[in-house]
Amino acid sequence: MLAGGGGVCYAKRKRLRRRRPEDVRWGRFMEKDKVYTINDIARELGVSKTTVSRAISGKGRISRETQEKVFAFIEQHDYRPNGPARALAQSKTYNLGLVFPADYSAVDFPFFKECMNGIYETASRYEYDVVIAIADDQDFSGSRHLVENRKVDGMILSRSTVGNSAMQHYLKEKQMPFVVVGPAEEAGAASVDNQNREGCCELTGILLLKGIRRLALLGGNRRHLVTESRLQGFKDAYRVQKIPEEESMIFFDIENYTATAAAVEQILAWGADGILCMDDFIASMLIGCLQERNIRIPEDMKLASFYDNPQFEFLSPTVTSLHYNTKGLGENACLTLLRLLGEDVTEEEAVLNYQVILRESTK
Amino acid sequence: MLAGGGGVCYAKRKRLRRRRPEDVRWGRFMEKDKVYTINDIARELGVSKTTVSRAISGKGRISRETQEKVFAFIEQHDYRPNGPARALAQSKTYNLGLVFPADYSAVDFPFFKECMNGIYETASRYEYDVVIAIADDQDFSGSRHLVENRKVDGMILSRSTVGNSAMQHYLKEKQMPFVVVGPAEEAGAASVDNQNREGCCELTGILLLKGIRRLALLGGNRRHLVTESRLQGFKDAYRVQKIPEEESMIFFDIENYTATAAAVEQILAWGADGILCMDDFIASMLIGCLQERNIRIPEDMKLASFYDNPQFEFLSPTVTSLHYNTKGLGENACLTLLRLLGEDVTEEEAVLNYQVILRESTK
DNA sequence: CTGAAAGCGCTTACAG
DNA sequence: CTGAAAGCGCTTACAG
Numbered sequence: 051m052l053a054g055g056g057g058v059c060y061a062k063r064k065r066l067r068r069r070r071p072e073d074v075r076w077g078r079f080m081e082k083d084k085v086y087t088i089n090d091i092a093r094e095l096g097v098s099k100t101t102v103s104r105a106i107s108g109k110g111r112i113s114r115e116t117q118e119k120v121f122a123f124i125e126q127h128d129y130r131p132n133g134p135a136r137a138l139a140q141s142k143t144y145n146l147g148l149v150f151p152a153d154y155s156a157v158d159f160p161f162f163k164e165c166m167n168g169i170y171e172t173a174s175r176y177e178y179d180v181v182i183a184i185a186d187d188q189d190f191s192g193s194r195h196l197v198e199n200r201k202v203d204g205m206i207l208s209r210s211t212v213g214n215s216a217m218q219h220y221l222k223e224k225q226m227p228f229v230v231v232g233p234a235e236e237a238g239a240a241s242v243d244n245q246n247r248e249g250c251c252e253l254t255g256i257l258l259l260k261g262i263r264r265l266a267l268l269g270g271n272r273r274h275l276v277t278e279s280r281l282q283g284f285k286d287a288y289r290v291q292k293i294p295e296e297e298s299m300i301f302f303d304i305e306n307y308t309a310t311a312a313a314v315e316q317i318l319a320w321g322a323d324g325i326l327c328m329d330d331f332i333a334s335m336l337i338g339c340l341q342e343r344n345i346r347i348p349e350d351m352k353l354a355s356f357y358d359n360p361q362f363e364f365l366s367p368t369v370t371s372l373h374y375n376t377k378g379l380g381e382n383a384c385l386t387l388l389r390l391l392g393e394d395v396t397e398e399e400a401v402l403n404y405q406v407i408l409r410e411s412t413k
Numbered sequence: 414m415l416a417g418g419g420g421v422c423y424a425k426r427k428r429l430r431r432r433r434p435e436d437v438r439w440g441r442f443m444e445k446d447k448v449y450t451i452n453d454i455a456r457e458l459g460v461s462k463t464t465v466s467r468a469i470s471g472k473g474r475i476s477r478e479t480q481e482k483v484f485a486f487i488e489q490h491d492y493r494p495n496g497p498a499r500a501l502a503q504s505k506t507y508n509l510g511l512v513f514p515a516d517y518s519a520v521d522f523p524f525f526k527e528c529m530n531g532i533y534e535t536a537s538r539y540e541y542d543v544v545i546a547i548a549d550d551q552d553f554s555g556s557r558h559l560v561e562n563r564k565v566d567g568m569i570l571s572r573s574t575v576g577n578s579a580m581q582h583y584l585k586e587k588q589m590p591f592v593v594v595g596p597a598e599e600a601g602a603a604s605v606d607n608q609n610r611e612g613c614c615e616l617t618g619i620l621l622l623k624g625i626r627r628l629a630l631l632g633g634n635r636r637h638l639v640t641e642s643r644l645q646g647f648k649d650a651y652r653v654q655k656i657p658e659e660e661s662m663i664f665f666d667i668e669n670y671t672a673t674a675a676a677v678e679q680i681l682a683w684g685a686d687g688i689l690c691m692d693d694f695i696a697s698m699l700i701g702c703l704q705e706r707n708i709r710i711p712e713d714m715k716l717a718s719f720y721d722n723p724q725f726e727f728l729s730p731t732v733t734s735l736h737y738n739t740k741g742l743g744e745n746a747c748l749t750l751l752r753l754l755g756e757d758v759t760e761e762e763a764v765l766n767y768q769v770i771l772r773e774s775t776k
Numbered sequence: 777c778t779g780a781a782a783g784c785g786c787t788t789a790c791a792g
Numbered sequence: 793c794t795g796a797a798a799g800c801g802c803t804t805a806c807a808g
Contacts (some may be wrong), residue, residue, distance in 0.1 A: 109788085110794095131562065132563050138785080199496040
């Protein structure tokens with residue numbers, strides 16, 4: 051509602067003549083819930099807007115007294131700086147871009163959810179907002195829009211794929227700071243990662259120690275770099291325990307039931323007694339597939355997986371899996387980016403450890 | 414890289430003296446990849462920036478010839494308007510806020526993912542970006558930040574809960590346009606919803622027609638309005654088929670395994686021959702719970718669910734469930750909001766139908 | 777159809 | 793420690 055404005059509503063205002071100084075003085079456009087500008091504060095307090103700005107930002111010398119006066123006013127009238135104005139003056143939006151891959155499956159979502167939560171919370175703590183984009187290697191126009199229209203100060207790429215280099219290259223060329231979650235493609239690019247290789251090595255090692263003799267590995271999309279890291283970890287375990295790799299069988303790109311069933315066929319013919327799945331989605335397809343063939347888990351076949359998706363916690367049998375600190379991963383990605391942006395980040399990084407959770411499927 | 418600037422890098426620029434007109438004339442700060450402003454275009458083309466602005470926006474009269482000249486230049490130099498500057502001048506950010514609930518469980522994620530995709534794609538089509546917030550009824554400070562710092566033009570609340578009225582009330586008072594996904598709390602607030610009541614009525618009806626005599630309903634969080642809608646649909650089906658409600662048994666707030674097990678106890682004692690779950694998460698816990706007791710599905714107990722989460726597609730038994738057009742829901746939410754913002758939305762809304770997918774669990 | 781000018785609400789070198 | 797002034801890159805009523 052406008053006081054004295056004659057029923058003029060917000061949405062229509064742009065059709066009116068431009069608001070003029072005298073209108074403000076006369077209170078013609080004063081709303082009940084006035085939105086203060088730095089000018090209003092300066093006027094009311096009898097100081098210059100330079101001073102107000104300094105009090106708020108804390109940059110430059112300012113007397114304690116003046117600063118407190120400004121703070122009191124701000125507090126009382128719930129003043130907040132106008133984002134776009136600040137962004138224009140500082141060439142800084144206080145926005146972070148978060149890029150999701152277009153092709154992630156529903157099962158990856160808990161990963162992205164956790165990651166997003168970590169990023170969001172951390173960004174908020176530093177007064178940044180996060181704007182999203184969805185992109186894949188063929189089309190990252192959404193991300194390009196964010197950089198070209200100067201809507202963000204930096205970006206977080208939430209999954210690195212083998213073919214992602216075009217986008218990373220682009221960002222580097224545009225001098226847009228970015229960090230990638232997972233191994234980075236572009237030389238010198240910042241990245242955060244949880245220890246996929248080490249974790250997979252540990253999990254594989256445990257399976258081997260449990261006496262599994264013929265272990266199969268069901269991998270996901272080979273273009274996802276995480277797949278490669280885990281493969282390395284798998285091989286590491288064989289090396290450490292001096293077991294020849296011939297006693298393993300490896301599959302990739304297991305992304306649907308058909309692929310799973312085909313792999314199972316071979317795995318059974320080969321005589322495996324254990325299967326390691328690179329993610330919970332594969333594990334869930336696998337369980338269905340094995341049950342169909344009346345193969346008992348863990349009696350006939352041991353099973354282990356990654357991610358430790360809470361959705362599969364209640365299935366029977368429960369699946370031994372590797373648990374990551376995904377939220378911490380997001381937090382660290384954000385902290386890393388904030389540092390690139392010149393923020394004074396003093397808080398400690400989250401520790402990105404992993405732990406193997408043993409359940410029925412490997413009993 | 415800067416031409417003639419002496420190895421000065423972008424990040425350090427703010428420590429340098431302010432860039433002056435003569436620097437630009439002398440090319441002192443010209444980067445290889447110059448970022449053009451509307452002023453540059455005007456100068457190069459020998460027109461005023463007013464004209465350039467008009468050519469770009471298409472507002473006001475402008476000669477075809479001039480417009481084409483401007484377009485050509487823009488195209489060639491890949492000019493994009495500076496977002497913050499435009500936002501400041503127009504009091505319009507071209508950002509939409511998307512509010513996620515803080516408490517959604519992993520199983521809800523496919524829902525939010527689909528919804529988000531729909532929103533993102535639609536927003537992009539209208540040149541809007543989407544910035545996220547995470548909020549619950551107790552704390553919506555993140556959303557408040559978005560409105561108070563004028564970072565968004567409108568908001569989409571991605572789930573309506575019973576206690577959500579505080580936030581909706583706040584938005585209304587601040588005159589921030591918003592639309593809620595699901596039934597709206599605040600009178601007169603815009604909302605989009607898929608037909609939960611109708612869908613649940615249909616699914617329930619099918620179960621009853623299949624000869625299930627004692628049907629139990631396992632509901633989710635009662636504070637989520639979707640729970641209420643589905644309950645109504647459930648009751649509708651009984652009414653339609655003139656079956657007394659005594660032949661049903663209803664539970665709410667089934668959010669963990671303990672609650673599920675407790676409900677199952679009662680359900681079995683009661684002698685149910687069918688169970689309808691309000692979401693896939695409940696269904697997955699239920700399957701585990703029933704298998705533990707060696708109760709066969711569908712022989713001993715029929716089962717049906719909602720959402721049709723692809724993650725559960727490969728489990729055995731496969732579960733009969735209701736499939737929604739969640740992405741369309743997001744699209745429509747976005748279209749509705751864009752209309753509230755005065756955008757000229759001509760495209761048609763997605764149709765939000767639902768369909769029952771029959772699977773093994775009700776055979 | 778086009779342009780000069782004022783304005784959006786901030787920040788920041790510069791000069792007291 | 794404080795302020796006047798210029799600037800960030802757009803838009804838009806107004807006057808040709």
